[in-house]
Amino acid sequence: ILNVEQSPQSLHVQEGDSTNFTCSFPSSNFYALHWYRWETAKSPEALFVMTLNGDEKKKGRISATLNTKEGYSYLYIKGSQPEDSATYLCASAGGTDKLIFGTGTRLQVFP
Amino acid sequence: DTAVSQTPKYLVTQMGNDKSIKCEQNLGHDTMYWYKQDSKKFLKIMFSYNNKELIINETVPNRFSPKSPDKAHLNLHINSLELGDSAVYFCASSQLNRGTQYFGPGTRLTVL
Numbered sequence: 656i657l658n659v660e661q662s663p664q665s666l667h668v669q670e671g672d673s674t675n676f677t678c679s680f681p682s683s684n685f686y687a688l689h690w691y692r693w694e695t696a697k698s699p700e701a702l703f704v705m706t707l708n709g710d711e712k713k714k715g716r717i718s719a720t721l722n723t724k725e726g727y728s729y730l731y732i733k734g735s736q737p738e739d740s741a742t743y744l745c746a747s748a749g750g751t752d753k754l755i756f757g758t759g760t761r762l763q764v765f766p
Numbered sequence: 767d768t769a770v771s772q773t774p775k776y777l778v779t780q781m782g783n784d785k786s787i788k789c790e791q792n793l794g795h796d797t798m799y800w801y802k803q804d805s806k807k808f809l810k811i812m813f814s815y816n817n818k819e820l821i822i823n824e825t826v827p828n829r830f831s832p833k834s835p836d837k838a839h840l841n842l843h844i845n846s847l848e849l850g851d852s853a854v855y856f857c858a859s860s861q862l863n864r865g866t867q868y869f870g871p872g873t874r875l876t877v878l
Contacts, residue, residue, distance in 0.1 A: 686864055687864060687865075689866065689867075697871070698856060698869035698870060698871050698872055699809070699856075699867075699869050700869075701866045701867070701868070704865070704866050742807075744809070748864030752814065752821055752822055752863045752864065753811050753814060753822050753863075753864070754811070754864060754867065756808070756809045756810075758806075758807075758808055759807070759808075
């Protein structure tokens with residue numbers, strides 16, 4: 656994988672549903688994996704940075720896992736709320752000085 | 767206190783004009799970035815400066831020139847604006863290269 660890819664592209668869920676989405680990134684020269692939350696008309700806000708294989712991070716109802724050997728990370732949201740509606744971006748820092756951002760998963764939570 | 771600020775928030779201008787967007791961060795970070803959010807809403811890195819030194823310069827037309835007068839400021843100057851330059855431009859900063867980035871509110875540039 657040469658790029659950072661996220662799936663699905665968009666997701667619609669009902670309030671109270673739990674959901675998850677995937678970020679795939681190059682596993683060679685891995686340095687760190689970032690997750691950002693980006694609400695419409697605002698700027699991206701950092702959620703997590705993960706560096707170690709098997710890392711799990713949690714912030715309230717949102718958690719993330721990391722597999723650096725196979726090059727993927729999952730983001731989970733438990734009991735989705737309308738305020739969780741946003742685009743979730745992942746970004747991989749590999750062998751270069753920059754973060755490569757994925758195209759994002761757009762989550763919409765309906766009341 | 768705004769951590770990363772950009773001015774202006776909106777910029778509407780005619781084709782062919784020269785314009786600047788300013789960015790300031792008060793986080794004490796060493797590295798600053800400019801990103802362009804393209805028409806498909808993707809975030810693409812344009813430039814990165816570390817301690818006033820250019821470290822990333824992606825394939826961006828040379829009409830775009832970043833300037834870093836000190837490590838708290840990274841301005842973006844655009845010459846001879848074209849219709850395709852219309853986009854939202856985000857400034858960001860981080861303590862380390864490849865570290866967590868803190869984004870400004872964005873500048874929506876519209877070229878008529």
